[in-house]
Amino acid sequence: MPELPVAWKPQAENVVFGKEVSRIDGVDKATGFAKYSADINTPGTLHGKLLQSPYAHARIKAIDVEAARKVPGVKAVYVFPDRAPRTNEETGEPIYFEIEHEGQPIAAVAAETSGQADDGLRAIKVVYEPLEFFVDEFHLPRAVELGRARPIRAAQQGDLEGAFKAAAHTITGMYGIQTISHMCLEPHGSHCEFTDGDHLTAHLSTQNVSGTPGQFASPLGLDAAKVHVSCDYMGGGFGSKFAADEWDIACAAMARDAQRPVKLMLDRATELNIPGSRPSAFAEITVAADADGKLVAWDSHHWGTSGPQGGTVAPTVMPYVFEPKNRRTRATGIVTNRGPDRAWRAPNHPQACALTQTAIDDLAAAIGVDPYDLFLKNLDLTWSATSRNPADKDIYAAELEIAAKLMDWKAKWHPRGEAGDGPVKTGLGLALHTWGGAAGRGTCTVAIHPDGTVETFSGTQDLGTGTRTALAVILAESFGLPYEKIKVHIGSSKYPMSGPSGGSTTIGGVSGPHRRAALKALGRIYDLVAAKHSVDAGTLTAANEQILSAGKPVCTWAEACSLLGPMKVEFQGEGPANDGLTSAQVGGVQMAEVAVDVETGVTKVVRYVAVQDIGTIVCREQAKSQVLGAMIMTIAYALSEERIMDNATGRFVNADLQHYKLPRIGDIGELIVEFYEPESQYKKGVIGLGEPPVISGGAAISNAVANAVGQRIPVLPLTPKRILDSLRS
């Protein structure tokens, strides 16, 4: 028969695809059977630890590790590249390494016990020449004065001056959002072991199983083919775990030196400090509307820091989603001696949304209209993350309507500040967002055994999102099998290449290849069954562990697979492809209801609604979990989570879980997740969802607080102190 058409099954025929199913590895995770990198303890594993700079900015004048080598129990000592002073061969001048932030690694030690590793670190002598440092992210004039500000990047369109002059309503305000850390539950790090002399096995906590062997190989002078990266389970990356990091290279180098396995996982303070942060952003914004409430002009200057690189939020996402025709954006990056940034779940978008859609909400308050109506009225000014064509504004409109129903918006909304006399004020806020989520690259091998067993091999990884379950569900739906019976093998660089899990590319990146491979397999099996049972291959389907012809059972799945011959048969899947299985471009609306105690400044999220479109849903429960996780992460950065840098010492002073305030369960409130899913969404194809739901909640919560207390609290997180300071000033 001709090849089966490449498509998902008609929605009504699905048994597990798009349904609520439990994770296939849920029990393993809950019982501890699931092994993370930190759990790997092969016999003889040494404890690896880092020596880090106590200074935010300094030159290393000398390093002496000889005493450390003699410490009892110490088996290997490693000095990071270029840290030790060198001499310029031409000029004879000394070259000193420049430390750019507190906590930067200098050396590492591997020892029999953790205490001996500490003793080893204490024996290392480093001479520093402290330099002037700068960690102030907020005060732009100070950064300019000290030469820490990068040149302004500006873009302009339309007739700004004319538009502001003609506008009926204009507001100007200051807005901001502080730096946060990725704070992965499982810290960065690896367990490295050499076998057969020069074969490295690295259990690396990574979002990039297929891409990291080469990153180990090159600095260690190994063949990439001799490096095996393994990551069965990992506990969060959020964009910070794409690389074999320099401490992983240190771990591997020490394992080679000591001829013993070494494990080096970052401790909590280091995890908070050096392997990634989301840059801060502050802005002065002027935005204007005509008498109808239509946005006509925008002028913004934002600044912030990504750390030593001096980057700031990309000006291309400002203003966020709403784009008045006349606009100017300016951006200034600040070079600070703060731990560096890494991509954080929807890079740039949460900050841009928190700056933009708060200002628009302030404009609605100034006009005296419900922001719901103002947002609705301006949907034709929205852009989409992938195309910059006017997004499908009807989807936003439908999502606004659904969210408003779930929030009971029209009944509950009150004009800003009119929240009654008691000390606890309630308020509502909303915001919306956009994201791409196109499929990443991926390949897989689906093997069908003559006894009917099915397994798949793919070098992808499960960040905790449920990738394993998704693969099982796709194959189970394709073959008409129970999803628990599919054997899923992922997390090894020995399996067929699959792309890194970032940018919400994973679900599209793995689901397309698996469906394609499954359809090839089915085509083959149908042909064999058709020949054997004298039925038309075009009438065959697979369901209930049977092959059916026009709905009537022909043979069991196992009987059909036995026709493949005595050996397993493998089918390759590849992607992405432009065949409709996957696609891109999603959006969503979030609404928050808060209660603010204006005597103590404490804000509680009472109810938080997320309405999201995501194309074809593969695993409903895991998709919902993605949104719930994003909403919790949003409550964190909206209300309590921030890095606190000490201007006097250059240090990150709250780098521990007592003072780095992540919310507790009691801070979360009622979370409501609703997918926008008319038939057109199912037909759209699979799209990633990891990032979009974490974008707009910060603005929604800030808007709700402003609605409750009667004024904008400019900078997220909205801590009790910031709220009281604003209310009392």
Added chain:
Amino acid sequence: MRDFEYESPTTLPEALAILATGPGCRPLAGGTDLIDHVRVGRLAPDVLVDVKKLPELNILEAGPKGLRIGAATPCFRIVAHEAIQRDYAALADSAHIIGGIQIQNRATFGGNVCTSGPAADSIPSLIALSAACVIAGPQGTRRVPIEQFCTGPGKNVLQPGELLVEFELPAPGPHSGSHYRRFIPRNEMDIAVVGVGAAVTLDAGGQTITAARIALGAVAPTPLLAEQAAQAVIGQPVGESTFQAAGRAAREIISPITDMRGTAEFRTHVTGVLVERVLQAAVSRARGGRS
């Protein structure tokens, strides 16, 4: 983490004898502070003397004369104790918010008091309810009012070789009520930015405050007995303006610091707000008969 020896005596004299052998010995109750302090290198004891098996430190008895709480009584027993819930409710409030369930299963009031942190959640309640600390040592037994027990952040009156044995609390009179509340930026599992404990007694009609003790945590080097704040309400009618007067008086006597958990100004403001709210709750308990 540094190694240490572990002793587990079953009688008080035995425990005191071990503690007398040298300054490297340290009592271990639930270990929820101590083990962490050893882990981060703040303390480096040679011997930990487990006090959980000493009967004197596990007493939990309420009677006409008052309440006795052994220093090694874990929080969960205090939370669940009916007489405490009824007559010494502030203690149950404190025990209920120290850490989470796992912590409460191990953490003791003795350990909380002996760590002597300015933000310790048990101390303002114990002060409000007039507890006395019974201390045993090489020189015999002595009693110290709880408000005099702490002498600075992490410092207290215990001398080398001394052990906190129990707390003695007088029985509150009729129409009494107490409450403890703290300000934390999160809902649970956090360290107090300000903590307020109060105990009040009303006249028979429930309209006038006849006696009061108010205690403040986390706003000075040690938890404070706020006598001026209590004076502002004693003899006064129950009502908002009385509570506000106490709040103002409390703001006058504190000396909070500015740190990343809160500025001095913020703590001062919140202290007043909490004093008002805690008094209100204590009064309503006094009126409800569940004091």
